[in-house]
Amino acid sequence: MLESMTGYGSAEAVESGIRTLVELRSVNNRFAEISVKLPRQLLSYELEVRELIREHFQRGKISAFVQIQVDEEQPISVSVNVQKVKAYKELLESIKRESALDTPLQLEHILRFPEIFENGTTSLDNVGQCWPSVKRLLHEAVGRLKAMRRREGEELSLDFRGRIAGIDETLRLITSLAFGNLEAVRKRLSVKVEAVAGKDLVYSRDRLEMELVLAADKLDITEELIRFASHNKFFLQELDNDESGTGRKLNFLLQEQLREANTIASKSQNAEISQKIVKIKEELEKIREQLQNIE
Numbered sequence: 001m002l003e004s005m006t007g008y009g010s011a012e013a014v015e016s017g018i019r020t021l022v023e024l025r026s027v028n029n030r031f032a033e034i035s036v037k038l039p040r041q042l043l044s045y046e047l048e049v050r051e052l053i054r055e056h057f058q059r060g061k062i063s064a065f066v067q068i069q070v071d072e073e074q075p076i077s078v079s080v081n082v083q084k085v086k087a088y089k090e091l092l093e094s095i096k097r098e099s100a101l102d103t104p105l106q107l108e109h110i111l112r113f114p115e116i117f118e119n120g121t122t123s124l125d126n127v128g129q130c131w132p133s134v135k136r137l138l139h140e141a142v143g144r145l146k147a148m149r150r151r152e153g154e155e156l157s158l159d160f161r162g163r164i165a166g167i168d169e170t171l172r173l174i175t176s177l178a179f180g181n182l183e184a185v186r187k188r189l190s191v192k193v194e195a196v197a198g199k200d201l202v203y204s205r206d207r208l209e210m211e212l213v214l215a216a217d218k219l220d221i222t223e224e225l226i227r228f229a230s231h232n233k234f235f236l237q238e239l240d241n242d243e244s245g246t247g248r249k250l251n252f253l254l255q256e257q258l259r260e261a262n263t264i265a266s267k268s269q270n271a272e273i274s275q276k277i278v279k280i281k282e283e284l285e286k287i288r289e290q291l292q293n294i295e
Contacts, residue, residue: 001242002153003295005029005060009145011137016129021067022137024053024145028293029061036064041130049138056142059247059295060149066138068130084116149295156290157239163283164232167257170276171228174264177273178221221264221273228260247294254288 010023036049053062088110096105110116235253238246261284265277 002157004149004152004293005295007145007148009141011140013137015133019069020133020137022141023065024141025063026060032057032059033061038066039068066134081116088113163287167280167283168232170280174273174276175225219267221267224260224264231257250291258284
């Protein structure tokens with residue numbers, strides 16, 4: 001199964017008042033190039049994040065982004081520290097006595113001390129609390145990225161199969177043309193031989209006929225057509241291969257297909273065959289462009 005190098009995967013969750021978002025983006029690249037952007041609380045886990053991603057992808061430029069923040073929808077938990085309230089009250093009453101003040105002690109006097117309130121808002125500095133959630137979401141994002149890359153790979157596979165089928169059909173037409181072309185070349189050479197033989201020249205007829213056969217054989221493209229068809233067969237088989245490195249194998253087969261196409265065009269010396277080879281090479285070029293996106 002083919003896997004594209006282009007894709008996106010994300011995962012998000014809110015746990016213990018902390019909202020965590022993990023995003024992965026992937027584009028074409030000859031090798032596996034991984035960049036990671038983490039919040040300061042998780043910088044010590046950068047290597048682990050890289051290795052986790054590298055385990056699942058062989059090629060592609062992959063960017064990982066992790067964001068953690070306090071959930072804005074989380075209710076704020078505020079409580080009063082009774083012990084501090086009593087302590088500040090006693091302190092104020094002591095000051096009042098020492099200063100011989102008659103002013104009564106009011107609630108607003110105690111409220112001037114913010115230390116009596118305890119904010120229950122979740123802290124982001126607890127790395128031990130953040131990392132397990134980030135790691136789980138990272139696995140989810142990797143799975144979704146891989147699934148998207150495979151879906152695109154399936155679409156590319158369908159395109160490749162259609163183009164290879166069209167190339168096979170064109171090769172069958174070239175095969176039929178090649179047989180007639182070989183006969184036409186032999187006849188054309190025979191006419192030239194007869195023209196030469198009609199003159200008062202001394203020559204070896206056997207040697208001339210042998211050269212005629214050799215010249216015609218040089219135009220025979222049967223072997224190239226057979227090899228081309230074989231490359232097409234292996235190309236289709238490789239599309240169903242689940243092993244890594246499929247993109248490199250397909251690129252190698254494509255180079256062989258182009259080689260056979262060029263040889264056929266140079267040997268046939270037939271305008272109609274040359275036109276069909278041009279069409280085949282156009283299809284191969286379209287396949288080559290798409291193969292740059294296969295892992």
